[in-house]
Amino acid sequence: MKNHTKILFALLCCLSAIKTTAQNPIIKNIFTADPAPIVHKGILYLYTGHDVATEQDTNYKMADWRVYSTTDMATWKDHGAPLSPSTFSWATGDAYAAQCIERNGKFYWFVSTFHKKDEVSGGGAAIGVAVSDSPTGPFKDAIGKALIINEMTTDMTYAWDDIDPTVFVDDDGQAYMFWGNGSCKWVKLKKNMIEVDGPITTFKPKNYIEGPWVYKRKGIYYLVYASAGTKPEMIEYCTAKNPAGPWTYQGIIQENVPNSFTTHPGIIDYKGKSYFFYHNGSLPTGGSYRRSVCVDYMYYNEDGTIQKIIQTTEGVSKIK
Template sequence: MKLNIRILLMFCCVSTFEITAQNPIIKHIFTADPSPIVHKDTLFLYTGHDVATEADTNYKMADWHVFSTTDMVTWKDHGAPLSPDTFSWATGDAYAAQCIERNGKFYWFVSTFHKKDEVSGGGAAIGVAVSDRPTGPFKDAIGKALVINEMTTDMKHSWDDIDPTVMIDDDGQAYMYWGNASCKWVKLKENMIEIDGQINYLKPKNFIEGPWIYKRKEMYYLVYASKGEKAETIEYCTSDSPTGPWKHQGLIQENVTNSFTTHPGIVDYKGKSYFFYHNGSLPTGGSYRRSVCVDYMYYNPDGTIQKIVQTTKGVSKIK
């Protein structure tokens, strides 16, 4: 009997695994491409999951995970409620994604790869999963990809349709930005699973991939992974419209530790602004074994962003 109780307690501890927020904030698995949202009093963090070995020389990303916190220090692991296997049309890895709430449902826009079939010749694609709860379970919202490689024509490589970011403006209009080497954007219909109108293209200065779009006060921000000398950095543009034109504002994050890529995820929570990103600083970490971090983000009076200070300390506990 005592043995059974001990096993039960061990299971409970694993199911509600909590970790101290010192960068990297997630230490028991390798995570990447952070996407935070706030629902009620809780911050939910959606990430990718690197499973490459130390010897691997390319990405292996098995699924997408969800974590949550109410104090920015204690994080709860909700597991992996979504993977490419959720989508019958998908194959390959779980690339960058973003979850957003609308009308009581949670829409998780993801990038992965499409099977070669009568619909697509393969290549990167964007899908949408939906759930009634921020932690899932999630299911394919439309039974097909929202964007496939054949729908975008400005880039000739097959992996340009990745890294979706979505915002809903004050008037209710939703927008999705995404891309590699060029940035694409569309309007979404209110149901969040259909494109409304044509696909548009732009090339922000030094843009590589990983856009993050949001609005703060009356200013729109397009933050993205950019071309640094040795590895990706983070730059951003601003506009008075979600469709541009965009004014380049410069660099806000230098190269990260031990990783070629970085990826922004930005949110305001309980009176402070937070900047999520990933690096390769965990033991045995690297460009294909990354880890999510968080530091404070500060704005100037004119709305421009101060340079991000990367720390190992991270952020303080919210009392």
Template sequence: MKNTFLVVLLALVSWLPLQAQNPIIRDVFTADPAPLVYHDTLFLYTGHDTASVQETNYKMPDWRIYATTDLVHWKDYGTRLSPRTFAWATGDAYAAQCVYHKGKFYWFVSTFHKKDDNSQGGAAIGVAVSDRPTGPFRDAIGKALIVNEMTKDLPHAWDDIDPTVFIDDNKQAYLYWGNGSCKWVKLKDNMIELASPITTFTPKNYIEGPWVYKRRKLYYLVYASAGTKPEMIEYCTAPSATGPWTYRGIIQENVPNSFTTHPGIIDYKGKSYFFYHNGALPTGGSYRRSICVDYLHYNPDGTIQKIVQTTDGVAPAK
């Protein structure tokens, strides 16, 4: 009887990890997922929460990289970039996204700027560059791409965070970002200079964390919303990368044990995936978050179905 019980127990233990994939990274706390597909591999660029259980603010010292070829087994490349990479930077490693363009990988990051001749401080956006998706990365400019003095629509010093970059079919790159309002600007082909004035707009309930992409002929702007606390994920669509944006609604409700959430959307091996973070791990919370992934589905008219948050996660991609 004891042997039978032991066999059943071991079978259950071996079965549990496959049934409780989310969160997908369990040895450290990660946030702000940004997926990128390059060749046959999906790379995941993340923030890194290191605040203690007692702390009531973010402590995010660096950015990390993970990779997978099946969405279930992940290779940990560890810390690959930090604010210390940028001589002008100080403070935490907030949301970031890496994109591939003409043979190079550009990692757009948000952190804070030192007070100096170029800035009086506040949130800023920088760009790191590498020849490989896992680095090594270096400061591509030697200065911030966006500083607080360039955006005056809001009085607070943390409005220039959460960059996302979209490269259109004609290879024109756009940078979107912002807390409290959403900003966008065209980038030059070198990805490190602005090619247009900055435009500011505020989608319904927008607060932060934009993610922009195109599917078929429709452009999507997905973001964390301020309609309620904790945050939810809402979205707009448009006929072009510059709008006009039409509000479409909520696609992700509040996440467990975290007042923030952050979208990252990607197609990989024939399916669409929605990355986000929550506070579901033991001792997790709003400052100790963990990245998850679930399926994303579209209606025939291109609108997005509600995200079903699961602990199972997704099946191996084939």
């Protein structure tokens, strides 16, 4: 009997170890998508979308944008949903992919949703910008109108191409925004972060479909995106010596994710390590419209190219 007790105890210990090391997905109480991390004053803030579709729904339902934070990559503080499409008087529809960045002590949250049909726009996807003095809000509409509307880009014939903004500020202070479904578009932003500064440029990297993430690391510019080379989506990337290009295709870094048609990159260096955020559909009752944010390590080669992302259920280790 004692031996049976020892065996049972050992099994319970193993199950407990599996439970505590299965970090991914990192948010388990709701469905989250489209991760966008930033670091501010030693804290990593993670901005996400929020899937609220039922198991029977066959399309996206995204109620709002949420904020989480961590200092150890293991414990995540929930700051709620300080922003939703209803924040914008001109908006209607869902809370698609977004990214928040800090500049001059203010936090600018660039979001994609849909525009009401009015005298300004015939509807379609649009990009807005909210602003706050804090990374966790409260946020308000920074300009009272959309920054980008469907009528500003005409290379795609459908109305949902102006989605998924990613923004970064270069070393010289120039800010850039990239976005787009079907084609990638970019434009310079003025220093106030709420006005475009010049014409919109459109291009199409190899296999590009949506979800761009643009950043600079050790003198190299990276354009990472969801690809349409195969179905479901994978993550591929290009590099450049200038944010205006030309962009050199580098290959696939993330294969298909479990139980989700889409995936979405969010990349950050934090406390000496590189992290790759994405989403999949691996929570119970999850799926392509009920997604969950995950994080795994990201590694670079000496020449700056990115190694293949290894997707795990364990996730990343707690920072001591």
